[in-house]
Amino acid sequence: MGGEKRSKIIVTTRSEKVALIMGATFSYHLKGLPxxxxxxxxxxxxxxxxxxxxxxxxxxxxxxxxxxxxxxxxxxxxxxxxxxxxxxxxxxxxxxxxxxxxxxxxxxxxxxxxxxxxYLPSHLKPCFAYCALFPISRRIKKGTLIKMWMAQGFIHSSGKDDDLEDIADEYFKELLFGSFFQDVGEDENGYKSFKMHDLIHDLARLVAGIDCFIVNTNVENMSERTYCMAFDSISCLSREVSTFMINARKIRTLILCGPEQRKAHDTLISSFICLRTLDLQGLGIENLPKSIGKLKHLRYLDLSWNINMAALPKSICKLQNLQTLKLSYCLDFRRLPVDIRKLVGLRHLEIEGCNDLSYMPFGLGELTCLQTLPIFIVGKDSSISKAIGGIGELNNLNHLRGGLQIKHLENARNGTSRLKELKGANLKEKKFIKKLTLE
Missing domain, CATH: 1.10.8 (Helicase, Ruva Protein; domain 3)
Incomplete structure (x- = not known):
């Protein structure tokens, strides 16, 4: 609308029908390189x-x-x-x-x-096909994709000392080198993302077949063999989808997009007990149902951007296989589970933007596999309340990576005991930390 007179619009497309619909006054057919x-x-x-x-x-x-x-x-x-x-x-x-x-x-x-x-090695083929779940032309966060690969069991370790995240990073580099990924960039927080060429995305959908696809206006291709689904513009409450869900009990990845899906999450959780990856971000969820504890195989749970969710049900602590828990920008979120120590497999706890959190729970320090913990909040009454963990919870979390922000250091005890408590954080052993903020 703000164009000057005689302005022109250039539309690029792979379909000549699009050019006809646009009423193009001139079409230029690109030829191959000389x-x-x-x-x-x-x-x-x-x-x-x-x-x-x-x-x-x-x-x-x-x-x-x-x-x-x-x-x-x-x-x-x-x-x-x-x-x-x-x-x-x-x-x-x-x-x-x-x-x-x-x-x-x-x-x-x-x-x-x-x-x-x-010609891809066999271990890379499912990793590439899995990318069919992401919408075309959208930037994909590298860290998110790697954690999803891990949740599906695509990353194969050759020894006890091998780190799954490092192996997954090598998988990513191999696919990038083979031109399956492109336009790798980094945001101001250091998070890397990339894109897939439209044709490469078409290839991912081709090789994934009915096993892995986005459900939009077309539900004809849904099959009982499908194990990965992402809902786009169609509600999972529609009659066709509901009929399909009665039989599709082996779904291992489920991604819900859009607020129209919010009423369905309880039903879905009860139905798909084989889930390994569940993405419920931005659905307007206020209370996660207790039935979440039934998902014994769940390894990746994304609840970020549910801004009215204040807490998690106690049953979440039954998920001993959970590797990734995303709660970023749940603005009303006030407390982590009291029995968080039971999440023995947890490697990534993302809580950026949870500004109403006032302390970390007692027992967090027992999660020695943790690699992602962007914020640690020193509670006010850690010496009085058994539920509130002190800064000593950081003592054994020596695999933490990336950034660590320790907030409310003023809540540590006074005098000689304060110095002892602060030393208990054992920061000198956190050799993978790239950015440390003391507040």
Missing amino acids: EDNSWSLFKQLAFGRRQLVENQSLVTIGKEILTNCGGVPLAIRTVGSLLYLKDTETEWLNVKNKLWQIARDETHILPTLKVSYD
Whole structure:
């Protein structure tokens, strides 16, 4: 509306129908990159610093492979990245032969991209397919995706000392290197996020099939075999979805979006006892039902942005497999569970923006697997009340990472006992902390 006279709007789309609907006065059909530009891009990705002079046989094969990419930069990047880790003529020929089996139709590039998926190691395939749950073109938080992978059991540790988060980070880097992810950025708080190209997202949906998909206006593809679901623009209370839910008891991931889903969460919790990941953020929940304690397999629970939720039911402490609990920006949230020590598997407790919290519960220090605890609040009456934990709860939490803000230090006891109490936090052993704030 604020455009000057003779302003023009450029619309980019993969569908010619969109151009017709927009009433475009002029359509420009993008063609693939010219041969020399295609080769220049391919060469950088497939050969890297390797000398082309010494790899003439690979150069010949590479130029033949390039003809299947149709000049599409994404295809060139993906196939080039795949070949970078292959050194022998046989390996390159295998890729070429697989591509030649695909019809050379420049308007359908997905089969070419799928070749790179086919060559992924088996441990990365479910990690990539799981990304079909995220809406197209949306930025995805790297930390969130990694925690969801962990909840589904996709991360395989080779030894007792291996950290699952570090292994998952390597998985992420491999997919990024293969051009499955792009546009990695970092916000002011140091949280990394990324995007998936629309075509790569289409590929994720293709390989995920009926196992993992977003439910929007179409419910035809829902199957009893589906194990991961995200509700977008359709209510989970609709007749078609309700009918489906009677049989779909093996759901392992459930993501609800939009306030229209708020009335459904109690029913869902009672129905899907196999859930490992449950995302209920921003649904306007005031009281989480007691039935949450029935989800014995639950490992990831996101309740963030439920601004009117003041506390959690006691039954939450039955979730001994829970790894991630997100309560960020639950503005009215006032207390963590008294028996929080029973959540023995908890690794990430996200409580940023819970400004009404006035203390940390006694027993928090027994959760020695904790890696994320952005805020620790020193309670006022920790020496009097057995329910309130003092700063000594931090003593054994030596795996904490990222940022740690210790608030209300003035509540520590006075005199010599205060010094002893503060030393009990054992901060010198928290070697993974990157940012420490004392308030």
